[in-house]
Amino acid sequence: MPSVYQGIYSVHVTENIFIGPDDLTLEAQQYTSQKDDGDMDTRLKLRGITKRYPSVVANDAIDLTVLPGEIHSVLGENGAGKSTLMKIIYGSVKPDQGQVFWNGREVSIANPSAARDLGIAMVFQHFSLFDTLTVTENIALGLPKNTKLDELAKRIETTAKQYGLDLEPQRHVHTLSVGECQRVEIVRALLTKPQLLILDEPTSVLTPQAVERLFETLRKLASEGCSILYISHKLDEIRALCHTCTVMRGGKVTGTCDPTQETAAGLSRLMIGAEPPAIKHVERQPGATMLKVNNLSLAKSHPFATALSDICFELKAGEIVGIAGVSGNGQQELLAALSGEDPRADSAAIVLQDQPVGKMNAAGRRLRGLGFVPEERLGRGAVPDLSLAQNLLLSHQTSETVNRGFVRFNAISQIAANIIQRFKVKAGGPHATAGSLSGGNLQKYIVGREVMRDPKVLIVAQPTWGVDVGAAAQIRAELVALRDAGCALLVISEELDELFEISDRLLVIAKGRVSPSIKRADASIDQIGLWMSGLWEQPPAATTTAATPVEVSHA
């Protein structure tokens, strides 16, 4: 690359060379026709990409090379800098330093539309679709005004069929399942004939069966020469799908490898610097029923909520019950109804230690032995601007902490200091603000805060979401220890592996309904995956052979 081009060779020059989003007549020859000089061998090359934010270096001298037709995974924990790197490639974040080479030419990608003009497409973790519009209309929104809808519908159909994606262009988005919504996003990306497709954690909203179908599409796409950047922290998926794997940790690249040749433990070591310790699981005889949910039904509180219908289950002392499910199937609503944040349920629908509590607020239920760790740590489980000691008062509201209406500041500092010490929270002390802690440390503090209350029933949502592996293992061990001490635990998580690791029994939530419970020892990932589609009424024999499960409804 002659240095004279550096910095001036912007996308505006290159957009005439490559196709734009409206120029959909060019076909796949793009993928093969332009190998004329040495650098052309690479589709995308990043050299020394650095992005600093006020508090953190998100990307520190990142090098990354993606070849044409390669499925390249970027593996890393939450906060490793994967998303920032993808945003830089997609033009929505500008790097402070470093060079980006696209098909051998240095480019500076000013914004996402420039990235699309180059042939870079991205499917985000969270969809940007309008529920009230059809598939075709949604896709047309990103295209020039003079696009004819009927022609576009045909193009959508052809493209979808070509890659084995079932999609009906006339359907309204609100009738689609989450998996189908993702297909809309993928087809939208494919219509621009991308040379590089970026997928950000695409499987977090999919059932295990839908994941397999997504992989088939991606393999086909790659075989035609389109490069794929696949962002994930799930080791098994990467080993099954990807050709190359770049591992990031703390904003740096810690290694590049062939994932098919590596063990999961090896990848994990690259990702977190250590192997996660295993949890010992001992069968125990559960005790008395502590929490009973009887035919809990709740109407939607807002149009995009999920209604709960006829939920029944029991939670006994000394057991961990896991609730699996694809996000948006009523987990939020169920948690709020159980915790007392949403006191609209029938009084008798939720029975806590033989006492109907459906209409009681969170403080009342807490006095009766309930503990709750919400999935949002900042703003719900803790107030970011308050100190850890003050945040203790959110759930510790007894005479120990409040005396005649006045806060006992010495007492709360002491308890907070104890939690910090016992749960190994890295914090500046009880007076550090909650917002100053990292996600994992704050989660340890919140779990510790609830454990210290010695609850009879503890409900935990996404216990290890966005938490580094070391802290996650510690949190899981604490939960198991609490179970062994006789507490009844309900854990809601989207990570199936985690539920299988710690639960005694499993439930599945789908479309606002909850499945019957199944012993963990009797459950298989396949079966739970099928149940996640809402199909638990089928005889179990059918589950092993069912090829095309109906998918989960999109909230």
Added chain:
Amino acid sequence: MLKLEPRTNPSVLMSWMSPVFAVLLTVLCGVALFLSLGKNPLEGLEVFFWEPISNLQGWAEVGVKVAPLLLIAVGLAVCYRANVFNIGAEGQLVLGAITGGWAALHLNESSTGGALMIALVLIAGMLGGMLWAAITTILRDRFNTSEILVSLMLVYVAQLLLSYLVHGVLMDPDGANFPQSKLLDDGFLLPIVVHGTRLHLGILMALLASGLGWLFLSKSFSGFKLQVGGMAPMAARYAGFSSRKSLWTSMMICGALAGLAGVCEVLGPVGQLTPTISPGYGFAAIIVAYVGRLHPIGVIFSSFIMALFYIGGELSQSRLGMPNAITGVFQGILLFSLLACDVLIHYKLSWRK
């Protein structure tokens, strides 16, 4: 291009220095204003910042203005910390003046006053302010209306109501048809704190309110709940703190204090009901509350500054021939300077191409 970039660690010191800088900026703008009007800026500053406090009488007059400003600002600080944006304290003040004044005029027919009578009248005033605040609160609580709009609109309703009353049933029959009530007997007026001045008991009540407000917000569990509701509503629901209770508590505290400020004006410097019982104390107190960092002790200092502006504004009319609007101009500059300084606590300016 100039850009605002978020700071990693907003300085705590600067969040307290920001009001100081804002006052200094306001003074600078004042100098520019005086210069552009062809006045001697030094003379102008002297009128605003020295003359009001050059003697005991001046201090007392400042205290007379501080009393209502401080009472209301403490109430507003409680409201704003609970994220309840009550900007209608002026209306609550007027209602307090109406109910308190009415009670005083009524009682004055059969009594010559005394401590008990004054206490009754003060309570009547507080109830009036609470009643006015309750209208806003009920609408917000039951129908989720914006308390900003409702409380603001109720200010004008209250002012018109006062005007209607002093033009009608409460008008002094021997008052030559002036729109004002009878003068109250001395037994109904608030005791004077510093002999020979107009400084009345209201200033002590205001300082007491400030102390109690600090105790409530910083030490009590109810105050904690209220602030959690303001900072993170989801966390409040998680903790089981009632948002309705916070709304009602904060609005009632503010209504009572604003009503008290109103009735203290009637029983203090004014001595009767007139159509313009307040020179905008309820609105000025919003600025006072923010300049005082929504801290019940901090507002003591900011209400002092605001009182200086009021007196300086009056003096500059007679001494320098400045227009009546000068007080409002200074209030506005102070608020804008504060907002500008506050932005720079959390952001830094940088030049990027």
